[in-house]
Amino acid sequence: MRAATMDLDLEVFQGPFDLLLTLVLKEEVDLLEVDLAEIVLAYIDHLERSGQLDLEATTEFLVLIAALLELKSRLMLPREDDDAALDWEPEEAAEELLARMLEYRRFRRAADFLAESLAGEEGFRYRNAPLPPELRKASLDVAEASYDAERLGRAIGGLLRVPPPLNLSHVARPHVTLEQRLLHLRGLLKSRGRFSFDDAVGDADRVTQAVTLFALLELYKAGEADWEQDAPFAPITIQGRTP
Amino acid sequence: MNELARIVEALLFLSPDPLPVEALAEACECSEGEVVEALARLREHYAEGYRGVVLREVAGGFTLATDPVAEHAARRLLARPRTPPLTQAQAECLAIVAYLQPVSRPEIARIRGVASDSAVATLLERGIIEESGRSQFGAVLYRTTPLFQKLFGLTGLDQLPELARFDPSPEDEKEIRERLLKAGEQRAQG
Amino acid sequence: MNELARIVEALLFLSPDPLPVEALAEACECSEGEVVEALARLREHYAEGYRGVVLREVAGGFTLATDPVAEHAARRLLARPRTPPLTQAQAECLAIVAYLQPVSRPEIARIRGVASDSAVATLLERGIIEESGRSQFGAVLYRTTPLFQKLFGLTGLDQLPELARFDPSPEDEKEIRERLLKAGEQRAQG
Numbered sequence: 001m002r003a004a005t006m007d008l009d010l011e012v013f014q015g016p017f018d019l020l021l022t023l024v025l026k027e028e029v030d031l032l033e034v035d036l037a038e039i040v041l042a043y044i045d046h047l048e049r050s051g052q053l054d055l056e057a058t059t060e061f062l063v064l065i066a067a068l069l070e071l072k073s074r075l076m077l078p079r080e081d082d083d084a085a086l087d088w089e090p091e092e093a094a095e096e097l098l099a100r101m102l103e104y105r106r107f108r109r110a111a112d113f114l115a116e117s118l119a120g121e122e123g124f125r126y127r128n129a130p131l132p133p134e135l136r137k138a139s140l141d142v143a144e145a146s147y148d149a150e151r152l153g154r155a156i157g158g159l160l161r162v163p164p165p166l167n168l169s170h171v172a173r174p175h176v177t178l179e180q181r182l183l184h185l186r187g188l189l190k191s192r193g194r195f196s197f198d199d200a201v202g203d204a205d206r207v208t209q210a211v212t213l214f215a216l217l218e219l220y221k222a223g224e225a226d227w228e229q230d231a232p233f234a235p236i237t238i239q240g241r242t243p
Numbered sequence: 244m245n246e247l248a249r250i251v252e253a254l255l256f257l258s259p260d261p262l263p264v265e266a267l268a269e270a271c272e273c274s275e276g277e278v279v280e281a282l283a284r285l286r287e288h289y290a291e292g293y294r295g296v297v298l299r300e301v302a303g304g305f306t307l308a309t310d311p312v313a314e315h316a317a318r319r320l321l322a323r324p325r326t327p328p329l330t331q332a333q334a335e336c337l338a339i340v341a342y343l344q345p346v347s348r349p350e351i352a353r354i355r356g357v358a359s360d361s362a363v364a365t366l367l368e369r370g371i372i373e374e375s376g377r378s379q380f381g382a383v384l385y386r387t388t389p390l391f392q393k394l395f396g397l398t399g400l401d402q403l404p405e406l407a408r409f410d411p412s413p414e415d416e417k418e419i420r421e422r423l424l425k426a427g428e429q430r431a432q433g
Numbered sequence: 434m435n436e437l438a439r440i441v442e443a444l445l446f447l448s449p450d451p452l453p454v455e456a457l458a459e460a461c462e463c464s465e466g467e468v469v470e471a472l473a474r475l476r477e478h479y480a481e482g483y484r485g486v487v488l489r490e491v492a493g494g495f496t497l498a499t500d501p502v503a504e505h506a507a508r509r510l511l512a513r514p515r516t517p518p519l520t521q522a523q524a525e526c527l528a529i530v531a532y533l534q535p536v537s538r539p540e541i542a543r544i545r546g547v548a549s550d551s552a553v554a555t556l557l558e559r560g561i562i563e564e565s566g567r568s569q570f571g572a573v574l575y576r577t578t579p580l581f582q583k584l585f586g587l588t589g590l591d592q593l594p595e596l597a598r599f600d601p602s603p604e605d606e607k608e609i610r611e612r613l614l615k616a617g618e619q620r621a622q623g
Contacts, residue, residue, distance in 0.1 A: 135318065136322075
């Protein structure tokens with residue numbers, strides 16, 4: 001079994017690994033909420049159960065999980081410091097992690113304090129009744145110019161400004177999108193009707209191969225294509241589904 | 244004042260509506276006779292002319308209300324338009340309504356890149372914006388009010404500051420609404 | 434109770450928000466000193482333990498609130514707890530906002546190590562935090578509201594204990610460090 005089809009049962013997601021990847025890439029699942037360690041454990045479980053080490057599948061899994069780890073660690077880092085973070089030595093990274101954990105600990109205790117304060121206030125209730133009708137309407141006559149209209153102009157100007165794009169140049173981002181690969185596969189389906197996965201990816205890089213696989217899954221899900229594979233590692237043949 | 248009278252006082256204080264004796268008895272888990280007695284004690288406390296708040300028996304039960312002695316001050320404090328400084332969220336929502344009116348809530352959220360319900364609610368509550376029909380998709384539309392113009396010292400909407408002065412890329416010829424929505428999408432992704 | 438104290442009592446009763454001395458003085462057209470004196474009289478009247486309602490100083494002003502003696506009956510009458518307790522995630526987000534304000538959602542997620550969108554949304558919805566401008570990257574920033582101070586019984590943000598008070602103890606720190614080192618060694622061996 002390929003890593004892609006491994007079934008996951010996580011807090012935020014249930015289903016095959018590849019679908020999770022697709023959803024993450026489409027930003028429909030928040031990577032920050034995905035417990036990657038759980039995925040690794042599930043994969044190790046799966047390896048133990050199958051009793052054999054499928055090198056190809058394991059490599060694929062490692063590539064995918066490493067990419068997810070990198071992406072997630074970047075999401076958790078302060079954006080301004082991205083460049084500095086790249087150069088960390090392992091000890092520095094460990095120190096940073098320690099500092100993070102201590103910081104979190106501090107806020108967790110502050111949170112306990114707040115929860116206690118709230119509980120201590122429980123018996124005090126404030127009145128929440130509408131004003132008597134005669135006081136409810138602010139009267140126009142006593143209204144005075146109190147705001148500067150420039151503020152509104154500045155607010156609109158701020159909203160018209162397109163924020164500077166985040167600098168993600170050093171992140172190994174896929175240069176290929178799911179949409180592109182969908183288009184590519186649909187084109188092949190139309191022109192050839194039946195073709196092999198190898199033909200579809202040619203000698204493209206790993207990321208392109210992975211995204212092409214996601215695209216294939218999407219087509220399968222949408223009922224546009226079927227595929228066959230006679231044996232593990234055998235060529236994959238793709239063909240259009242006849243309605 | 245005994246404990247029951249204290250509790251009855253607290254309940255009358257909290258309730259926006261007059262409370263019948265039965266409701267008080269049920270909440271306090273006591274007899275109606277005991278509530279009547281507690282109310283009699285409270286009445287002594289709240290005898291008219293001594294306090295700022297009085298105990299009234301109106302249709303439907305008992306209620307606390309302010310004494311007319313405070314009416315002038317209450318009007319000064321509460322009937323005056325409330326004008327605390329606008330938060331950034333409120334200023335952005337108000338600017339969107341002012342320049343694009345009429346405009347719907349989903350559109351405001353798309354331009355700002357975040358849901359803006361509480362800012363819009365505050366502007367509505369303060370009477371600075373108001374509803375103005377519905378869009379073809381059924382969403383409520385908003386526009387500014389005469390109070391808005393008065394609070395901003397404007398004699399008409401054509402007196403809003405020239406957009407060109409605040410436009411970071413005035414060479415862009417597209418319609419302002421379209422450009423705001425586009426920038427908003429970018430922000431929501433950022 | 435003199436007339437000014439009566440008026441101040443009525444205003445406190447009516448106003449949905451705690452009233453600072455200045456606002457009371459302006460509404461009553463008197464000096465702040467006179468208001469302080471009137472509040473002192475009221476405080477005698479509302480001395481804790483005697484009435485169902487107490488005078489409290491929260492969120493930078495004065496307000497009336499029910500005495501906890503009435504909580505049980507109030508819950509029966511209004512059929513809801515005063516404020517539902519916070520979940521652990523909400524309490525953590527709130528602590529981060531309270532101490533670091535203004536602070537953005539990514540910053541909150543960074544400190545907690547997990548996305549905190551739903552906890553932040555709940556705090557916003559309950560009016561405990563609000564938007565406060567945008568960061569240089571266009572992310573919405575958050576801060577606490579006066580309602581936060583009111584619900585948590587704080588007269589002002591300066592009443593929050595120093596953050597350093599929550600520093601992990603040296604033993605805690607040592608334990609975390611050792612756990613980290615151990616995890617590192619296991620990785621190196623594995």
